Amino acid sequence: xxxxxxxxxxxxxxxxxxxxxxxxxxxxxxxxxxxxxxxxxxxxxxxxxxxxxxxxxxxxxxxxxxxxxxxxxxxxxxxxxxxxxxxxxxxxxxxxxxxxxxxxxxxxxxxxxxxxxxxxxxxxxxxxxxxxxxxxxxxxxxxxxxxxxxxxxxxxxxxxxxxxxxxxxxxxxxxxxxxxxxxxxxxxxxxxxxxxxxxxxxxxxxxxxxxxxxxxxxxxxxxxxxxxxxxxxxxxxxxxxxxxxxxxxxxxxxxxxxxxxxxxxxxxxxxxxxxxxxxxxxxxxxxxxxxxxxxxxxxxxxxxxxxxxxxxxxxxxxxxxxxxxxxxxxxxxxxxxxxxxxxxxxxxxxxxxxxxxxxxxxxxxxxxxxxxxxxxxxxxxxxxxxxxxxxxxxxxxxxxxxxxxxxxxxxxxxxxxxxxxxxxxxxxxxxxxxx
Numbered sequence: 001x002x003x004x005x006x007x008x009x010x011x012x013x014x015x016x017x018x019x020x021x022x023x024x025x026x027x028x029x030x031x032x033x034x035x036x037x038x039x040x041x042x043x044x045x046x047x048x049x050x051x052x053x054x055x056x057x058x059x060x061x062x063x064x065x066x067x068x069x070x071x072x073x074x075x076x077x078x079x080x081x082x083x084x085x086x087x088x089x090x091x092x093x094x095x096x097x098x099x100x101x102x103x104x105x106x107x108x109x110x111x112x113x114x115x116x117x118x119x120x121x122x123x124x125x126x127x128x129x130x131x132x133x134x135x136x137x138x139x140x141x142x143x144x145x146x147x148x149x150x151x152x153x154x155x156x157x158x159x160x161x162x163x164x165x166x167x168x169x170x171x172x173x174x175x176x177x178x179x180x181x182x183x184x185x186x187x188x189x190x191x192x193x194x195x196x197x198x199x200x201x202x203x204x205x206x207x208x209x210x211x212x213x214x215x216x217x218x219x220x221x222x223x224x225x226x227x228x229x230x231x232x233x234x235x236x237x238x239x240x241x242x243x244x245x246x247x248x249x250x251x252x253x254x255x256x257x258x259x260x261x262x263x264x265x266x267x268x269x270x271x272x273x274x275x276x277x278x279x280x281x282x283x284x285x286x287x288x289x290x291x292x293x294x295x296x297x298x299x300x301x302x303x304x305x306x307x308x309x310x311x312x313x314x315x316x317x318x319x320x321x322x323x324x325x326x327x328x329x330x331x332x333x334x335x336x337x338x339x340x341x342x343x344x345x346x347x348x349x350x351x352x353x354x355x356x357x358x359x360x361x362x363x364x365x366x367x368x369x370x371x372x373x374x375x376x377x378x379x380x381x382x383x384x385x386x387x388x389x390x391x392x393x394x395x396x397x398x399x400x401x402x403x404x405x406x407x408x409x410x411x412x413x414x415x416x417x418x419x420x421x422x423x424x425x426x427x428x429x430x431x432x433x434x435x
Contacts, residue, residue, distance in 0.1 A: 002054040007098035008108030010054055015041055018064060025080040031073040040067045058153070099133045125290070132163030139165045164217045172218035172399050174407075176419055176431035177226040180208055183420040187211055197237060201230040202273035206280035213292035221343070221397045223297040223430075224315050227273075231311035234269045238262050267314070274318045282327065282337045295341035297397035300349050300357055301379060309349075313357055316344075320363045323371055341400035342367070342374030375402065388427045396429040 001013040018041050026032045032040075044063045048055045061084055068077035102108040104126055119125055139162045140149045152159040161171075179185075181201055184193045185208065195201040205227065212220050242261045251257045281294050298316045303309040323342060326334040344364045350357040364374055379395045386394040389410050398404045408428035415422040417431045 001048060003060065004054050004056050006057055007102045009102045010107075013045075013048065013055070015045055018044055018060065021080070022064065022068070022076070025068075025083065026073070026076045028079065029073075029075040031076050032071065036071060036073075040064075040071060043067055062154075100130050103129050103133065119290075129163075135166040136163045139163075161217060167217075170216040170218075172403070172405060173212065173216065173220050174397055174405055174430045175208070175212065175220050175222045176417070176421070177205055177208070177222045178430065179419045179421045181205070181226060181230070195230060196233055197273075198227065198230040198234045198269050199273040199276055201227055201233075202276045203280070206277055206284065209281065209292045209294050210284045213294075219293035219295060219341075219399045219401065221295040221297055221399055223299060223302060223397055224319070225297075225299060225302040225308075225312055226430075228303055228308050228312040228315060231266065231270060231314060232307065235262060235266050238265045238269065267318075270314055270318050271322075274315065274322055277340070278322055278327065278337065281339050291339050293341075293400060294339050295343055295397070295400040297343045297345070298374070299345040299347070299377075299379075299395065299397070300360075301345070301347050301395070313360060316360055317363060320360070320367045320374075323373060324363075324367050326371065336371045336373075343377055343397055343400075344374035345377045345379050345395065347379040392427065394427060394429070 002010045003013050004010050019037060022032070022037050022040060026037065044060065044067060047063055048060065065077060065081060065084075068074075068080060099108065103120070106120060108120075108129075120129070140153075143165060144152075144159065144162075148157070148159060151157045152162070159165075180192075181204065182194060184191060185204075186192065187207060188211075192204055192207075195204055205222065209220060209222070239258070239262050242258050242265070246254065246258060246261075282291055284291060296319065298312075298319065300309055300312060300316070303312045319342065323337075327337045329335045344361075346361070349355050350361045352358060364376075367373060377395075377398065382395040383393040386396070388394055394407070396404075396407060411425055411427060413428065415424075419431055422428070
């Protein structure tokens with residue numbers, strides 16, 4: 001059994017320290033006999049053992065207080081609580097030094113166990129944790145009301161992500177990938193113009209994801225519908241290349257030969273683009289040392305044009321196929337990648353065996369059986385419950401945690417992001433919203 005100290009360092013449990021602390025508090029009042037002190041210590045040992053995990057020092061001190069009161073040793077309990085409070089005040093003068101040193105020395109068990117998506121050995125992760133320790137200290141002492149800080153420390157409530165609270169940064173977004181790809185975007189002062197192929201669009205999309213992840217806290221969701229137009233861009237380029245390659249060739253059905261070649265190469269292009277996204281999302285590290293927390297929405301009915309919907313279906317199929325396959329780890333074994341999270345919308349076009357895209361739902365089910373993704377969203381239920389001020393019914397993506405951000409369904413925020421694809425008087429679903 002181990003104890004996690006305030007610095008985060010994990011050390012072996014030592015019951016003699018509890019005995020010593022109670023004995024010191026009891027010295028002035030002699031309310032407890034040696035036998036009673038031993039009984040209290042044994043109760044605390046038993047309570048810690050029941051947790052079946054490492055126990056925090058504050059948890060042990062809470063147990064001491066409760067057991068002193070239970071033993072009717074009120075003067076001893078008062079002395080112990082007063083001493084504990086005085087030490088807490090002293091620690092508040094500078095609470096971060098020991099935690100920072102234990103973090104950079106890889107001794108802080110709390111940090112090492114805090115987030116499975118972060119590797120505490122990586123320098124960028126350590127820098128993020130060190131900055132977070134300073135931010136958390138300032139948040140506890142200056143930014144939050146004292147009663148909130150106290151309640152958090154006592155475990156009555158949990159104030160989430162206090163290490164990022166000082167920055168007042170955005171938390172989660174539905175990325176307006178359509179605007180950034182169709183109208184261009186700027187990354188690190190460099191203008192990125194509209195891509196001409198699907199694979200290039202996927203490459204740019206992952207660079208955007210990394211930039212967003214490094215400048216906000218939380219996840220981001222894209223929709224594959226915003227990438228679908230670039231399948232046809234690739235198709236047109238590929239067709240021109242094939243025609244040029246076969247201009248002097250003679251075939252009995254030259255047009256069919258050309259279309260077969262185009263179809264094959266388009267599928268290869270889609271496979272290449274999806275693979276770029278999968279591998280870049282899982283290998284790019286943001287400024288805090290973890291992969292971007294990205295979710296991908298797959299919603300066929302979002303594409304109104306028949307050709308666009310077929311191209312979207314082609315992308316969805318490839319995403320599911322590659323997720324079923326997985327990625328190789330350092331031992332060469334095929335494993336389930338952490339990201340992107342997959343969101344699959346069930347709708348009229350894919351919900352019954354007679355529907356056109358039923359094969360995608362079957363593929364999604366196979367993917368779920370092997371990789372535990374995608375998550376499923378009911379278009380029917382969303383249209384039933386998500387009604388905007390004009391009476392329109394909405395279906396839009398959620399985050400990877402299944403939380404739904406609040407779009408501008410009131411149509412009153414206006415074009416606060418200066419998006420070039422903004423339509424006045426229409427609900428806004430993508431971009432920085434109201435959450």
